[in-house]
Amino acid sequence: MKVQPEKYLKYLLPNLSELFGTQRTREILSVNPTVVPKREEAQQVVITACCYTKDAIEEHKNISLEQALDLRNSNKIVWINVDGLRKADVEKLGERYGINPLLQEDILSIDQRAKMDEIDSILFCLINTLYFNEQKKAVEHEQISMVLGKRMVITFQEDLSRDPFNALRERLKLPASKTRTRDADYLYYTLLDTIVDNYFIVMEKLGKEIEGLEAEIIKNTSKRTLAYINAIRKELIVLKRMIYPVREVISGLLKSESELLEESNERYYKDVLDHIVQAIDLVDNYKDVAMSMQDLYLNNVNLKLNEVMKVMAVVTCLLAPATIITGIFGMNFKAIPLLENNNGFWIAIGFMILILIWMLSIFRRKRWF
Structure with a gap:
């Protein structure tokens, strides 16, 4: 019968793959630019649009693709937002609004690196917005594609349940909104700025997790902490x-x-650049803190080990004289002092205790414990 130790080890050891999140590692390292993943068609597509001028704004919710295509004739600045991606819808919008097929491929891509392109009088940005999952304690991302044309902006999002631009829509409704008085490139800047500002919200939440973890390392050092x-x-x-x-x-x-x-809007894009540089510096700081936490964990482990070894060394030293005395009286010689004495045992024990007390006083004086 062949013995299978792995069958029984699961009852003795914790599930290390679950503890250390190897599934998360696979998710992070699974990106391969040489393999083009196939995007699944969205089950539901929600299209919203805002058409505005300095004096008025029209908001269209849950409109059809045909209605979105007709907005091209509007004299107002048009912002179309598509939640949920289907290849046919992207191609129709691309054909109507002059989006190059290469850019359409980028819109439909998965796990694409952030990029910027300028093709056929169209400015295209692909960028990822971030969310922090409180339950999983993990950073989640959503790919957002943004197209800037003449008096129009089109944004493509993947997730129907989360929208980082809701606050921007509310600001657009205000007559005094600065976005209403400027051209479409200012709206484009505002969208980018909203995404970048959201990075700091996610990093703040992750920073709180790091602070709590640092306190946990000081109080308790275990495999779970690692x-x-x-x-x-x-x-x-x-x-x-x-x-x-x-x-x-x-x-x-x-x-x-x-x-x-x-x-005139260049200074606003410079402001976004300053924010993203600040975000990068903050990520670097977090990386340094994470490395210092690992060093702190190892130092705590070594400190505990040193404490254990110190106690064991002290105990060994204290027991050494008693071991020597018992060894001497255990030798096979006929003539040993106190061997025939009725009180020899108690004398030997008393001598051992005196030596123990003397050694303890020396250790305390030297502050060894």
Whole structure:
């Protein structure tokens, strides 16, 4: 009969794959640019649109694709938002609004790196917005594609349940809104700024997790604590992957000579660049803190081990004289002092205790414990 130890080890050891989140590692490292993943068609598509001028705004909710196509004739600035991606819908919108097929492929891509392109008088940005899952303690991302054309902006989102632009829609309804008085490139800036500002919200929540973990390491050092450190480092990898390329996107917009970008709005894009550089610095700081937490964990483990070894060394030293005395009186010689004495046993014990007390006083004086 062949013995299978792995069959019984699961009852003795914790599930390390679950503890250290190897599934999360596979998710993070599974991106392969040479393999084009197939996107599943969205079960539901929700299209909303805002058409506005300085004096008026029209909001269209849950409109059909045909209605979205007809907005092209509007003299107002048009912002179309598509939640849920289907290839046929993207192609129709692309054909109607002059979006190049290469950009359509980027819109339908999965786990694409943040990028910026300028094709056929269209400015295109692909960027990831971030969310923090409180239950899983994990950073989640959603790919957002943004198209800027003449007096129009189109945004494509994947997730129907979460929308980072709800607050922006409410601001657009205000007559005094600055966005209403400017061209479509200012709206484009506002969308980018909203996504970048959301990075700081996610990093703030992750920072609280790091602070709590640091306190936990000081109070309690265990394998589970090490697993939490490992999980935090994985989330920082996600942050780095999603945030670092955005700097190139904003820099590309600033370097662009497109007529779609007004020179007067350049300072706003520079402000977004400053924010993203600050976010990158914050990610680097978090990485340093995570490394210091790992060092702190190892130092605590070594400190506990040293304490155990110190106690064992003290006990060994205290027992050494008694061991020597018992060894001497256990030798096979006929003539041993106190061997025939009726009180020899108690004398030997008393001598051992005196030596023990003497050694303890020396250790205390030297502050060894």
